[in-house]
Amino acid sequence: MAILSKSNTSLELYRNRSKFKWVVLVVSIIISLVSIYYTNMLVSQLKNREEKSISLYANTLEYLANQPSNSGINFVFEEIIVSNKSIPVIVTDEIGKPLDSRNIPRADRAQTVKERNSILKEELEIMESQHEPLLVTLRSGDGSITGYQFIYFRNSSLLAQLKYYPVVQLSIIGIFGMIAFLIFNYSKVAEQNRVWVGMAKETAHQLGTPISSLMAWVEYLKTDENLTDKEIIVELEKDVERLNMITSRFSNIGSEPLLENANVYDVINETVLYLKRRLSSKVIFTISCFPNNELEANLNIPLFEWVIENLCKNAVDAMVGDGEINIKILKANEGHVVVDISDTGKGIPKSMFQKIFQPGYSTKKRGWGLGLTLVKRIIDIYHKGKIYVKHSDSKGTTFRISLRS
Ligand SMILES: Nc1ncnc2c1ncn2[C@@H]1O[C@H](COP(=O)(O)OP(=O)(O)OP(=O)(O)O)[C@@H](O)[C@H]1O
Ligand SMILES: [Mg+2]
The missing domain is CATH 1.20.5 (Single alpha-helices involved in coiled-coils or other helix-helix interfaces)
Incomplete structure (x- = not known):
């Protein structure tokens, strides 16, 4: 019972950790959406305000243009037209020729009238694409219409x-x-x-x-x-030898392990012979090596044996002690040897191909979920190789190890 609860806790811990990742992701997405929504609200409020102030600007221009004299209305000019220091504005005549502009530093820096006009023309196009121009009606003293002007404007740089x-x-x-x-x-x-x-x-x-x-x-x-x-x-003596082997595995993990050129078939065969003596005779092992039994790779023998032992033990568990384990050693592209370990067990779901290598992931009552973590560590870090699930379905699983030769 105690063992059962251990296993449940390790799976629970694993599930909680991946749940936590999702919670962080969802909260970050919500924060981002709220931030975008809030800024968009500010932008639309500011845009409204800018449109209102330009409309006021147009009304003022119209009013000023239609006054018989400028006396007494200077303050309107000061307050509304001059105080606009942020919204770029161009006033044009009826046919779109610029008469005046404000807050377009590019145009103010122009050296010649021609240059200024071409800049204003470009600006007019941008303005037209952003807002409809406002119409200013010019009248003579008796109220009859004498002409029109247009006010083009665009968003202030603050809004942009x-x-x-x-x-x-x-x-x-x-x-x-x-x-x-x-x-x-x-x-x-x-x-x-x-x-x-x-x-x-x-x-x-x-x-x-x-x-x-x-x-x-x-x-x-x-x-x-x-x-x-x-x-x-x-x-x-056999037991002492076994204990010595365990000690040498641990001391190799605990220090910089030395790699030597070793015959891969011999090392695997040795481990399989040892395992066979301890496993049920219902487990059938086959080892093949292609193109010949002479393939060599850079190995730390005690650690590599540990890898093979762990993979075979997992395979036996997946087959509930009855089935075949097939080990193929192949020469891959230049400088690489691959070892495929296949079983006829219950298989691993595709979504778990990566997760099985994480510490604490186990589906067994008595499992610690450390076997494959150790295997991956030995292959990746100590042998600078790779290990992954090459294939798995309900008929069995193949693990592939890629080693440097
Ligand atoms: N050949 C395989 N076939 C099916 N499932 C497998 C195979 N190898 C590993 N697994 C799955 O991956 C899990 C993790 O394996 P790992 O060796 O890391 O831990 P464990 O065997 O459960 O415990 P232990 O720490 O004792 O090795 C297993 O519990 C099992 O669900
Ligand atoms: Mg295991």
Whole structure:
């Protein structure tokens, strides 16, 4: 029961972690949408205000133009026309010839009249595409119409900037978030590395003392004439050898492991022979090597054996102790050797192809979900190779390991 609850907690933890990612993503999308909506609201309010003030501007121009004299209305001019320092405006005659302009610095900097006119023409086009021009009716003293003027205008630069504000804001937040995520991920990986290396070193160190003592006892027993059953010594020596192998695996994980050119078939065959003795005879192993049994790769033998052992154990679990495990060693493109390990087990859903390598992911009652994490670590980091699920369906699974030769 205790074991069952352990397994549930590790799966629970795994599920919570991926749920948390979704929550963060959904909250960020909501914040982005609210921010865009709010800025759009501001933009449309500001646009309304600008349109109103330009309409006031047009009315003022009309009023001023229709006054017999300018006396007493200077303040209107000052208050409305001169105080417009943000909205670009061009006043034209009936046929669209510019008469006056405001807040178009480009045109004010023009050196010649011709240059100024061409700039104003360009501006008129932009303005026309943004807003309908306003009509100013000019009248003579008796009220009869003497002509028309048009007021073209466009959004102030403040409004234009505000329109792009959410994009700029969200990009900055996005970049910042990504950098924070990378730093966080990097420090998490660095921390995991320290834990792996530390635990492995400590385990190898702790195992060292009892193993030396056991070896001494075996030597002592060999010389003991009272011991009649010599088979005990043989079995003891095998166990000591196994313990030595475990220690060497841990000490290799805990330090910079050395790689050597080794015959891949021989290493795998050795491990399979060892496993066969401990597994049910209902599991049938086949190993093939193409083009010949001489393929070599850069291996750390104790760690690579550990990989094969873990993959085969998972395969046996998936087949519930009855089925075939087929190992194929192939020469891939220049400088690479691949090892395909196939079983006839229950398979892995496609959506789990990546997740099975994460620590804590296990579907077994007694599983810690560490086997494949260790396997991936040994292949990726120590052998600079790759491991992935090449294929899986309800009839079985194939894991592919790619190694450097
Ligand atoms: N050959 C396979 N066929 C089907 N499922 C597999 C196979 N290999 C791995 N899995 C799935 O991937 C999960 C994770 O495997 P992993 O070896 O990391 O952990 P585990 O075997 O559950 O526990 P342990 O830490 O004891 O190895 C397994 O629980 C199983 O669901
Ligand atoms: Mg496992």
